[in-house]
Amino acid sequence: MTKQDKTQEIQALKERFANAQFFYVTDSSTLTVDQVNKLRRKCFEQGIEMKVVKNTLAVKALKALEDDGFDPIYQAFEGPSSVLFTDNPSAPARLIKEFREQHDRPLVKAAFIDRAIFSGDDQLDVLVALKSKDELVGDIIMLLKSPATKLIGALTSGGQKIAGILKTLEERASA
Numbered sequence: 001m002t003k004q005d006k007t008q009e010i011q012a013l014k015e016r017f018a019n020a021q022f023f024y025v026t027d028s029s030t031l032t033v034d035q036v037n038k039l040r041r042k043c044f045e046q047g048i049e050m051k052v053v054k055n056t057l058a059v060k061a062l063k064a065l066e067d068d069g070f071d072p073i074y075q076a077f078e079g080p081s082s083v084l085f086t087d088n089p090s091a092p093a094r095l096i097k098e099f100r101e102q103h104d105r106p107l108v109k110a111a112f113i114d115r116a117i118f119s120g121d122d123q124l125d126v127l128v129a130l131k132s133k134d135e136l137v138g139d140i141i142m143l144l145k146s147p148a149t150k151l152i153g154a155l156t157s158g159g160q161k162i163a164g165i166l167k168t169l170e171e172r173a174s175a
Contacts (some may be wrong), residue, residue, distance in 0.1 A: 006057060013053065013061035017070075020085045022113050024092045024127075025073065028106035029080035035103055042099065048092055049085040058083065072117045076110035089113045093127035 001009075017023070028036060043050040055077035062070040084092040096106055111118040111127055118127055131139070 009054070009057050010061045010064065013058055014064045016051075016085060017061055018065055020112075022086050022089045022092075022111070024084040024086075024096075024111045025076040025109040026082050026084060026092075026096070026106040027080055027109055028082055031103060031105050039099055039106065042095055043084065043092075046091055046095055047087065048095065050082055051085070052080075052082045053077075055079075055081055069115055070112070070117075072119065073110050073112055076119065081109065082106070090128055090130040093124055093130070097124060097128055 028039065031039065040050050058077050058081065059074050062074070086092050093108070093111070096108060099106070107121045108118075108124050108127070109120070111123065113127070113130065
């Protein structure tokens with residue numbers, strides 16, 4: 001790889017890291033070519049971009065962003081590395097967990113999720129449990145909707161109770 005090629009690759013990675021809210025650094029080194037192709041296909045189907053990177057170039061691209069929030073993730077770029085870029089924070093973790101039901105890799109080296117860094121494969125279950133923005137908005141709407149639903153139910157049932165009481169009083173008065 002020539003110096004110009006490296007410079008172009010660093011620039012491309014820099015732009016990709018700058019625009020990514022979520023990315024995972026993984027190790028899929030022991031997978032066969034066929035297994036890697038299956039993993040790439042699953043990534044593509046779920047809208048996850050998988051990119052095999054040179055560690056030094058990835059670290060240089062992150063350092064070029066002049067953002068010290070990436071410091072803890074530099075150590076993840078040792079040994080064979082691939083980066084999974086996504087718009088959903090838990091999608092790569094779910095995909096990895098599902099893929100590892102049949103294979104021993106990929107391993108999660110680190111994950112960058114909205115300025116938070118999760119280090120190590122032991123964080124996989126935590127990453128799977130993360131909710132996407134849409135899921136969180138749905139939860140908030142359900143929480144806001146619940147009291148209103150209860151209030152309407154109480155008012156509706158209260159009206160029936162009042163009508164029943166009035167009917168009973170009316171029957172007593174006419175008897």
